[in-house]
Every structure is written in C-alpha cells, then in structure tokens.
Amino acid sequence: MIKVAVWGTGMMGQGLLRYLLDRPKDVELVGVIDRHPEKHGLTVGEVVGSDCDIPVTADHDSVLAKRPDVMCILTASNLHEISDQVEPSVRAGANVLCIAETLSYPWASDPAWAERFDALAKEHGVSILGTGVNPGFVLDALVVMWSSACLRVDRIEAQRINDLSPFGPTVMISQGVGATVEEFERGVADGSIVGHIGFPESIHLIARALGWTIDEVVETREPIVSTVERSTPHVHVALGNVCGCRHIGKGYSNGELKIELVHPQQIHPEMEGVVTGDYIRIVGDPNVNMVNSPEMPGGKGTYASTGNYIPLIGAAPAGILTVVDMPLPRFWAPSV
C-alpha cells in the first residue's frame, strides 16, 4: 500500500481521486486538501460521486501529519502558485507529483525556484516530479522514446491538434476564440491571450534527454481565422473571426532550428477538415512519422500519467526530477 494525499479537487484532482479509488488494494488515500471554502465539509465521495468518506479539508498540516508517501498536487500552472503546496509536502517527507506545466522543467521559467526546491527535496530525501500529458508526454517524453530507435536525429517537429469545443468561457477568452483578429493581436500583446503553457519546458526536456544545447526558445501565437461560422454553447465565431490560437514554440541551437512544437487549439476543427491528433516527426535516420488520432485527451491523460508515476516515484533519487530522468512509464494495473 502506498500512502497518497491529493491537493486540489478541481476537474484534474477529481479525475485523479477516481483513479486512486479504483486501486483500493494499492493506495491508501490519507487525505485530500482544497483551499476553496465551498469544498469544506464535503467528503471525497460527495465530490467525485463514490462512497469515500474522507473529508476535504483546507488544513494541509493535518493531512501531512498522516505521513503520505506521495503528495499529488493538482492546483495551478505556475511555480509561484505551487510553492506553498510543494514546500510543506517536501518538509513532511512526501514525494511530490504535480501537474503544474512549468514544473515539468522548472529551470526554464525560474531557475532560482528550481535550485531552491531541488536543494530542499535533497535535504529531505524526497523527489519532486512535474507530470501531465502536455508537457510531460506527447510533445516531449514520447518524442524522446521514439528517438531511441534512431541512428541520427537532425530535427524534431511535433504537433498536437485538439478541439476546444467542450471547454467553458474562461478557456475561450484565454485562447482568443470569438475575437476579431485585431482583438486577438491585442490580447497576445497584453498577455490576456496565453495559448499553451509548456513549450519552453517540452523543448528543454527533449534537449536534456538528447544532450542538445538549446540556447534560444521563440514562441509565437497566431490567430486561427475561420472561413466558416462556428459556435459552441459559450462562444460564437463569425466568418473571418478567430476560432482558436495556433501556438508555436521553436528551440534553436546556435541559430539552427532543432525542435518545433505546434499546438493549434480551436473550436470545431472538423468544420474545415482539420483532423485532431498527436503528430511526431523526427527528421533523421530513420525518420519517424507518427500519428495518434484523435489526440490523447488532455484531462484524462494528465491525471492518468500522474497516477501512473505514483509507484515509480518511491524508488527515484531525491531532488527535482523530470519525466526523462524516470524509468519507462507504464499503466499501473490495480491489484485484484
């Protein structure tokens, strides 16, 4: 039995909780933390629709007092937002798995943060690992896996084409869906349209695994302009307006383009014949030309891969790790 605690009961946390409750002979769920007052007093069972009577609490000390082996943090995207969750967990001797996109390679966005938490984790003999499907799998670890069958890797191009239609109004705004082209350009400039979080991280993960030096990462966000009308319950896109954001990250070594990651996110891609999927192209010897269609779903893939690292993190060395420092990951079959 591995003692696991979960921090965060939003969509991602709920998905991971269901995954954990599916493994009653493998996982002892020792506590669940959420800072939102509306979750307090609820049981995990009430939150995820099962019969688990563990209460959701804001009191992380009471959960950490139960000495979890692993703390799974599913709360936010940025390092400064997770500091207050990672730090007490590490000090309590728990290994940390966390879906914050920037934690997949924290040296990219905040090297000082990475250095501080790497030292703290080593001091307490625990590991910190950023997990998720993107970054963490499709556009980095899976690319690295494929490269292992190559004699030569000259350049990597990977693309993840997905459908934003199921998402709510917040995502529509942050991706610029429904905006005019002018509004989109303004939103990119003022930072209100962000696109994807994780390109510098994925690029550096590939480089770390392959021993490449990437000295420049360039990101661009382009409007996907619709030539048809598209709608969801939350947004209407008039002809000529923006139905999504084509976000591109490029990694250069000495001025040479080595890694190009493309992530166009839009509503109803099928209306203009765009097929969703995960695409990996390695230009080398031999070439790789991989498609997974439709794409690995972002939500399920993220909490699945987080859960599937639980049995692997216990044997990992202390400090901040990345998915390319870990064993070959695999599905964790529940004991019967």
Place this chain on the structure above:
Amino acid sequence: MIKVAVWGTGMMGQGLLRYLLDRPKDVELVGVIDRHPEKHGLTVGEVVGSDCDIPVTADHDSVLAKRPDVMCILTASNLHEISDQVEPSVRAGANVLCIAETLSYPWASDPAWAERFDALAKEHGVSILGTGVNPGFVLDALVVMWSSACLRVDRIEAQRINDLSPFGPTVMISQGVGATVEEFERGVADGSIVGHIGFPESIHLIARALGWTIDEVVETREPIVSTVERSTPHVHVALGNVCGCRHIGKGYSNGELKIELVHPQQIHPEMEGVVTGDYIRIVGDPNVNMVNSPEMPGGKGTYASTGNYIPLIGAAPAGILTVVDMPLPRFWAPSV
C-alpha cells in the same frame, strides 16, 4: 569514453559499428569479434567502409582482455546460440547488450537459461539486456509507454506491417514467400516456415510492465495469398500463391484475450493497397490509436536502439534486465 566491443559483423554488426564510429569522443572501440574465417585479417574499416584499423578477430579472449565496459552481441536469435558469447563477456566483467530476439524476455523460451545467466551476471556485477526494434520497441516498450497515459487498459492490439521485398532468398524461404498454400502449411508444420521470432517475448514484456499475468500465449502463422502476381529479384509469386506470412501472437489471462500482436510480412504490400507501418491500439480509457507509417525499419531500428542503450546500461542494476526495467530510452547524440 565508454569502452565498447562488438561481437558479430553481419549486417546488424556493421550497422552498429558505423554508429559507434560516429561517436569518436564517446566510444572507445576496443575490439571486434567474428567467428567467420572470411572476416579474419580484415579491419573494421574494410568491413564497414571507413578508416578504422581495428582487426576483426575470432579470439574473443584477446578482446575481453581489454576490459570493455559493454559487449554488444549481434550474432543470432536463440539463447543456446548466444551462450558461448554472453558467458565469457559476463565473466570478463562486461555489461551485455544483445539483439537475440529471445533475450528480450529469456524466461519465455528457456527459464533455466535465464536463471543461470541472471545469477552469473549478478555474481559478476554486470547487466544483460536484450535490445532491438521488435521485440524491444515497437510491439512492447512503445505500447507500455503509451499505456502510461491511460486510466484503464482493457486490451492491447498492435500490428507491424512491413515489406519483405528488399530481403534475400533465405528470408523468402523462412517466410514461405513463393510457396503454394499447401507448401506453406507443410512448412509451418515442419518448422521450416518460422515467421517472426519474438511474440511470446513482447507479450511477456508488456505483461511484466503492466503487472498482468499472462498464462497462455498462442501463435498462428497464416499464408498471405496474393490476388496479383508479385516478384522480387529473388522470388516470383504466382496469382493464388503465398506472398508472405501473417504471424499472430495472442496472450491470454484466465482465458481472456489481453494482448494481440500481428505481424504480416510480405513482398510488395502496396500492390494490394496495404500500407506498411507500426500500429498500436489500446482499448481502455482513453483509447490509443497510433500509426507510424512507414514502419520503423527493422535493421536500422535494431542497431540504433542497441547503441542508444550503451550510455544507460552502465548505471543499471546487475542481472538480466528487460527494456521495461530500464530508464526512458533516448537517442545518444555524439559529443562534438
């Protein structure tokens, strides 16, 4: 610098030698062994077309006396054929990487062999790893990798469709190409038509990684009957005769089909609209539906993945290992 020796200078050995010679700052090639008299007196440079003056020798003791860190063995498919190569290498303290298909999971074909060599490797503090593209990558390790993004894995179906047209007469005979359907059935029955080597191994590799118990592996070999005339320089297939072997391996757990691996190998698949490629389907939540087309080439993929494990095997624990016990594999970029 890692000290590497190579045993076998056939097509696979030559490919690996070229890979090693591409890494002069990373690899010290300490010796090359081949039992075939026609290779003796030749230099590696003469064998692979470069300027390396290391002689090819039958005297493995002289090579092992140079204390290689890693011995790469590229000679044969079956465990009994590699014993006399693995044993002296292990006794000399070398880690062993070997493309023998059956070594990828030696407990499948000869548990006593596996037990003996596992003990021997542990006694000498070295690791033994079976490598290659199939088994070793496409139909097992890559499947395992994909499973790590799944919440549930019910069943696995993977397929590798390739083109035998470039191969010589030996392969045509062993795959039944050019035979009548009757001759094919007779060849399967008497063991002269073998199809693919590695299905039990790949099935057990997946099961080992996922914690599944596979209690029965069933293999079938069916003729691929051509509805058109097909030819290569080495074989002619009349209409209604056999253009290849559709080899299937099925792994069952308690009577339930869990893993189905399909490997149809034929000449000129394009003549009947068959697209070559590597196909992985995971039936679970979410599903995976992956295609790599054309397929990762068998030869290059095998010696590339062997070479790419060289920097990883030094830190591995002693004993017989499998690719699912290893770190995430990756391309080994030459130092510049």
